[in-house]
Each structure stands twice: as C-alpha cells, then as structure tokens.
Amino acid sequence: MDGTFQPSPPPHRAPAMVGADLEVPLVGGGSARYVNLDYAASTPALAAVWEGVQALLPWYSSVHRGAGFRSQVATAAYEGARDAVRAFLSARPEDAVIFTRNTTDAINLLARCLAPGTAVVTTLMEHHANLLPWRRLHHTRQLPVPIGHDRLLDDVRGALRSLPAGRAALLAVTGASNVTGEVWPIADLASLAHEHGARIVVDAAQLAPHRAVDMTGWDLDWVALSGHKLYAPFGAGALVGRPDWLATADGYLAGGGAVAQVSAESVVWTGLPDRHEGGSPNVVGAYALGVASTSLREMSMNAISHEEARLTEELWLQLARVPGLVRYRTWPGEVDRLGIAAFNLPGRSPSEVAAVLSAEHGIGVRSGSFCAHPLLAHLAAEHGSGGSRGCGPDAPGAVRASLGLGTTLEDIARLGQALRDITRRGARWTYRAAPDGTAIPVPDDRPLPGFLARTASPIAGRVGTSAPASALPANPRTIATSATSAHALHP
Numbered sequence: 001m002d003g004t005f006q007p008s009p010p011p012h013r014a015p016a017m018v019g020a021d022l023e024v025p026l027v028g029g030g031s032a033r034y035v036n037l038d039y040a041a042s043t044p045a046l047a048a049v050w051e052g053v054q055a056l057l058p059w060y061s062s063v064h065r066g067a068g069f070r071s072q073v074a075t076a077a078y079e080g081a082r083d084a085v086r087a088f089l090s091a092r093p094e095d096a097v098i099f100t101r102n103t104t105d106a107i108n109l110l111a112r113c114l115a116p117g118t119a120v121v122t123t124l125m126e127h128h129a130n131l132l133p134w135r136r137l138h139h140t141r142q143l144p145v146p147i148g149h150d151r152l153l154d155d156v157r158g159a160l161r162s163l164p165a166g167r168a169a170l171l172a173v174t175g176a177s178n179v180t181g182e183v184w185p186i187a188d189l190a191s192l193a194h195e196h197g198a199r200i201v202v203d204a205a206q207l208a209p210h211r212a213v214d215m216t217g218w219d220l221d222w223v224a225l226s227g228h229k230l231y232a233p234f235g236a237g238a239l240v241g242r243p244d245w246l247a248t249a250d251g252y253l254a255g256g257g258a259v260a261q262v263s264a265e266s267v268v269w270t271g272l273p274d275r276h277e278g279g280s281p282n283v284v285g286a287y288a289l290g291v292a293s294t295s296l297r298e299m300s301m302n303a304i305s306h307e308e309a310r311l312t313e314e315l316w317l318q319l320a321r322v323p324g325l326v327r328y329r330t331w332p333g334e335v336d337r338l339g340i341a342a343f344n345l346p347g348r349s350p351s352e353v354a355a356v357l358s359a360e361h362g363i364g365v366r367s368g369s370f371c372a373h374p375l376l377a378h379l380a381a382e383h384g385s386g387g388s389r390g391c392g393p394d395a396p397g398a399v400r401a402s403l404g405l406g407t408t409l410e411d412i413a414r415l416g417q418a419l420r421d422i423t424r425r426g427a428r429w430t431y432r433a434a435p436d437g438t439a440i441p442v443p444d445d446r447p448l449p450g451f452l453a454r455t456a457s458p459i460a461g462r463v464g465t466s467a468p469a470s471a472l473p474a475n476p477r478t479i480a481t482s483a484t485s486a487h488a489l490h491p
Contacts, residue, residue, distance in 0.1 A: 015299060016047035017231075017406040024362050025446040027429050032362030035411045039229075039404030040178055040206060040340050041366050045288075046231040046405070052291035053234065053284055063283055064257070064274075078283045081290025082273070085238050088293035089208070089223055091215040096243040096272045099236055099286045103205040104129035106224035106239035107172070109276055110201055111136065113249035115168055121159045121198070122172040123152075124374040125330065130172055130203040130224075131374070139167075145378040148331050149185055156189060160196035169198035175207025179372050179379070179400065181312075181340030182331045183211065187218040194219065201241070205229050209404060210308055210338045212301035215240065227285060231405065232292035236285030243272050253278030304405065311403050311412060312339040318416030319343060323423050328379040328398055339403030342370070342379070345423060350397045353419075355439035356427045359446070361418040366400045367438075 022034040036044065056077055061070040063078050082097040091097070100106040111133040114120070119139040122131060123146060134140040141159055146152035156171065163169050171193040176183045186202055193200040199221040204213055208225045215223055222241030227234060239246075251258035251269045258278035261268040269275050296304070319325055319341060328342040345353055350367035357363040369376045380396035401415060431439045 015295070015405055018045040018047055018050050020044075020406055026362060027359045027441050027445055029445075035361075035363040035414050036406065037401040037403065037411065037415060038364045038366050039209070039407070040370075040400060040402035042228045042233055043209065043231045043404055044406065045233055046292055046295055048295045049232050049234075049288050049291045053288050056284060056287050060283060063281060074283055077287045077290075078281065081286045081293075084290035084293040085240060088297055089204075089213050089215050089225075089240055090217065091223075091240050094243065095215065095241050096239075096246055098239045098246065098273045098276045099281060099289075100224075100239055101235060101282075102226040102228065102237040103127075103203060103224045106237050107201070107203065108133045109239055109252045110222060110224070110246075112252055113245050113276075114170065115245070115248075118168040118170060119163050119198075120170050120172055121156065121163075123155075124378070125177060126172070126174055126372070126375075127178050127203060127205070128371040128373070129205070130174060130201075134172060145330055145375055149335065153185065153188060153192060156192055157196075160193065160198055163196070163198070169193075169196070171198050171200045173200065173202060175202050175204040175213070176210070176338050176340075177330070177372075177375070178206045178340065179342045179370050179375055179398070180329050180331075181206075181338035181402075182329070183207065183336040183338060186220070190219050190221075199242070206338060206340070209296075210301075211305055227289040227292065230289065230292050230296070232285070232288040234282070234285040234288040236282050236289045238289065239276075246276065247272050251278055252276040255279045257281070308339050308403055308407075311407055311409065312337065314409055314412050315339060315341055315401065315403065315415075318412050319419070321416060322419045325419065325423075326383055328383055330375070330379065330382075339407070340400065341402070342398040342400045344398050345419070348422070349439065350399045351433070351437060351439040352427070352431055353399050353422060355431050355441060356422055356429075357415070357418055359431075359441040359444070360428055361414065361421075363415055363418055365415075366402075368397045370398075370400060 019034070023031045024034045025031050056074075059070055059073040059077070061068065061074040063071065063075040066072070066075070081099075085097050086095060098106070098109065100109060107129050114137065117139060118137070119141070120134040120137055121141050121143065122134055123143040124131070125145045131142070143155045143159060146155060160169065160171070171189060173186070173189055174184060175186055186207075190200045201222040201224065202220055204223045204225045206229065207213060208223075209230050213223060220241070222239060224237070224239050226237040253276070255278035257280070258270060258275055259267055260270040319327055322345070324346050326344045326346065328344075344350060354365050354367035357365055376396045376398065379398070429441050432442050434440050
C-alpha cells in the first residue's frame with residue numbers, strides 16, 4: 001500500500017553529493033557552508049551520477065544508426081537507461097519508456113496522444129505542468145483543492161461517475177504536493193479510476209525522489225518524472241506507461257528519428273519509443289537518469305524514506321519555534337508528508353525572507369508561487385497571506401524549504417536559527433524589489449565564481465549594473481531598520 005513505511009528498513013547511508021561542501025559568500029564579507037533546502041525545485045547531482053556521466057562522455061556519439069563502435073556504446077548506454085528507469089518505477093515489462101526533457105514535457109506528450117473527446121479529471125492542487133496541458137482539451141474538469149484524503153476520493157468518485165458512458169477518460173493527479181508535501185493515496189486513486197473505466201497518470205516529480213513508486217502493484221497507467229528532481233540534473237525526464245495510446249498518436253516531435261518513411265505527400269511514423277523522441281536525443285541526460293535510478297534502488301527507497309521522515313519531524317519542530325510563522329497545509333492532522341514546508345512570516349514578503357536567508361546566512365530556499373497559483377490562492381485564503389506576494393503582481397506566495405539526500409540535522413537547525421534571527425532583528429542589509437518581484441541585496445558584494453567569466457553575470461544584471469558583483473563596493477555597516485526608498489523591502 002502506498003504512503004506506508006516498512007517496519008525495518010535497511011540502514012541509511014548518506015550518499016556522496018556533488019557540491020556537498022560548497023562554501024558561499026555572504027554580504028559584507030565572510031562565507032558559510034551552503035545549506036541547500038531547495039530540493040523540491042532541483043536537486044544536486046549524486047556523485048555516482050557525475051562519475052557515470054564522466055565515464056560516458058569519451059564514448060558519446062550518435063545513437064541508433066551509427067556504424068562506429070563508439071556509436072554502438074552510446075546506443076547501449078541510452079537504451080540501457082530505459083531498463084533502469086523501468087526497474088526504478090517497478091513498471092511492467094511492456095510499458096514504454098519515452099525520454100523527455102522533464103515532467104512538463106512528459107505530460108504534454110501524453111496530452112497530445114489522447115483521442116479526441118477524451119475526458120480529463122484533475123484538481124486545482126496540481127503543479128502547472130499537470131494542469132495547463134489539459135486545459136487545451138474540450139473535456140477537462142478541474143476539481144477544487146481537496147481538504148483531506150477522504151474528500152479527495154469522494155470528489156474524484158463523483159467526477160468519474162458523471163462522465164458519459166463509453167467516453168475515454170483520464171485522471172491526472174500529483175503523487176505528492178510540491179507546496180505542502182502531502183502524499184496522495186495513489187493506489188486508491190488508481191483503483192477508483194479503473195473502477196469507472198478511466199486511466200490514471202501520476203505526476204511523480206516530487207514523489208519519486210522520496211518514496212518507492214510501484215507502477216505494477218498500484219496498477220498505474222502512466223508516470224511522469226524529471227531527472228533534475230531525481231539527482232540527475234542533465235536535462236532529461238521520462239513518461240513511462242502503457243503503450244497503446246502512445247503508439248496510435250502522431251509523433252510528438254516531428255523530425256528525424258521519429259519516422260519510418262517520408263514522401264512528398266505523407267509520413268509513416270515509426271514505432272515506440274522512437275515515435276515520440278524526434279531529433280537527436282539527450283543521450284547524456286538519459287544515461288544520467290538511468291544511473292540515478294539504479295543508485296537510488298541500491299540505496300533502498302525505504303531507507304531513504306525513513307531517514308527523511310526523521311529530518312522532516314525536526315523541520316516541523318524548528319518551524320514551530322519561530323514566532324508568528326504561518327505554515328501552510330491543505331490536509332489537517334498527522335498525514336504522510338514529504339519534507340516540504342511552505343510558510344510565511346507575517347509582515348515580510350516571501351522574497352525578502354528568502355533573500356535574507358541566502359545573502360546573510362548562506363541558506364538556499366525558494367519563494368513565490370511554485371508553479372501552483374490556484375493552490376497558493378487557496379492557501380492564502382485559508383491561512384492568510386501575511387501580505388505576501390508570489391511570482392506575479394497578483395499571485396500570493398510563500399517561502400518553501402525542502403529536504404533531500406544530503407540534508408542534515410545541522411542544516412535544519414541553521415534554518416530555524418536564521419528565521420528566529422529575522423523575526424527578532426530583521427535584516428542586517430538593505431534589499432530592494434527587482435522587476436520580477438524578487439528581493440535583491442543592495443549592494444550585492446558577494447564575488448561570483450570564476451567560471452562565470454565566460455558569460456554575462458545574472459546576479460549583477462539583476463541589481464541594475466553592468467559590473468560584476470565582485471566589483472560592487474562592500475557595505476561594512478549595519479543597515480538601519482527603516483526603509484530608505486519606495487523600492488526598499490522590510491529591513
């Protein structure tokens with residue numbers, strides 16, 4: 001059954017991560033070990049993944065039609081990655097594994113493969129990747145944000161019952177919320193969908209890095225995931241599942257590799273998986289995703305889940321000790337949640353809090369609406385927005401801290417202490433709002449790493465100067481607590 005832990009997991013061993021000991025500069029001078037609490041957005045690479053990529057690169061070549069031995073090696077690496085992803089998800093032997101750019105791309109691919117008239121049921125709790133593609137169709141129903149496990153099942157049951165008999169139908173749901181971390185009852189939802197003649201696709205971008213996914217045992221039709229959330233940030237994702245709907249649709253990307261025959265008047269698409277992988281594929285990204293899948297299986301997802309549960313409990317305790325902090329949740333009580341916490345400090349914008357955590361404490365979190373505007377609007381109405389602002393002029397927002405492999409108790413303690421410092425003393429630096437709504441330290445005297453010398457400086461560009469951030473003057477004094485301009489944020 002999904003959402004439960006086995007009683008005796010294998011012992012957890014922290015894996016080696018790229019950048020685990022990274023030191024980052026702080027405003028005003030000095031540095032700190034970087035605390036990464038932004039795993040829900042993108043994960044660092046596993047050291048095993050990076051080693052695998054380095055081993056592959058000398059052999060990198062074109063795949064599938066190259067006669068050279070190098071090309072044959074690259075093809076074996078690319079095709080072998082499909083088997084690794086299939087095994088990681090406990091998929092059926094006949095399930096197709098289509099490599100995509102990410103979860104968004106995978107879900108858009110499936111949306112293109114639906115027969116005309118297919119009814120889609122989804123919810124307003126979804127990430128935009130599992131919400132917007134279905135809006136292009138004529139028969140999509142968006143259920144309200146569910147307020148609990150039972151309400152979710154009741155709403156889905158009612159929606160499926162209301163569909164016309166004989167119409168193809170698809171239930172599109174998340175595996176776990178990217179905002180509040182609630183883990184959804186996927187096996188129950190799959191059973192409910194099939195009971196009413198519908199199929200199910202699961203956005204597992206958040207779920208797969210933290211929980212074992214059992215496509216066969218839960219009887220899932222399709223799963224979409226991203227490598228950049230699965231410790232393989234090399235630009236690949238996957239859509240995995242039943243081949244029939246995929247095999248009858250036109251190629252997702254019209255181009256080379258996706259066709260068997262082209263004439264002046266017609267095209268014959270090739271079979272799966274090539275049919276939906278037009279153009280030169282991301283061999284390195286797919287191989288990296290395969291290595292990550294195998295590495296996580298070897299670590300045991302059960303052991304990973306138990307360790308993250310321990311860290312998540314500490315995260316909740318630390319946040320509870322921050323005066324006035326408002327933590328967002330959609331499901332009340334003690335339910336299964338990933339290590340994801342969205343919150344606000346009343347009177348301070350989320351972007352300001354995130355900027356202070358970064359610039360003054362060396363802690364990386366995320367702020368905004370997390371590509372889930374309807375859900376953030378619901379949470380703001382339920383919990384109060386605290387004057388917060390998201391990634392648009394009218395979008396509510398929050399701060400999000402998220403855990404993953406490599407997170408330690410020390411990391412969580414540093415977050416708690418930093419948030420308490422902000423509530424007591426405010427910021428020690430000045431910040432202003434950038435055009436995109438984010439907060440920027442002014443001046444930003446943190447030197448950028450040398451490898452950026454070949455490109456334009458993104459940080460310097462945001463503070464409105466063409467000079468690199470390392471050239472900006474340092475600010476040795478403590479900033480007064482009163483705002484000094486119309487664009488200044490709370491100090």
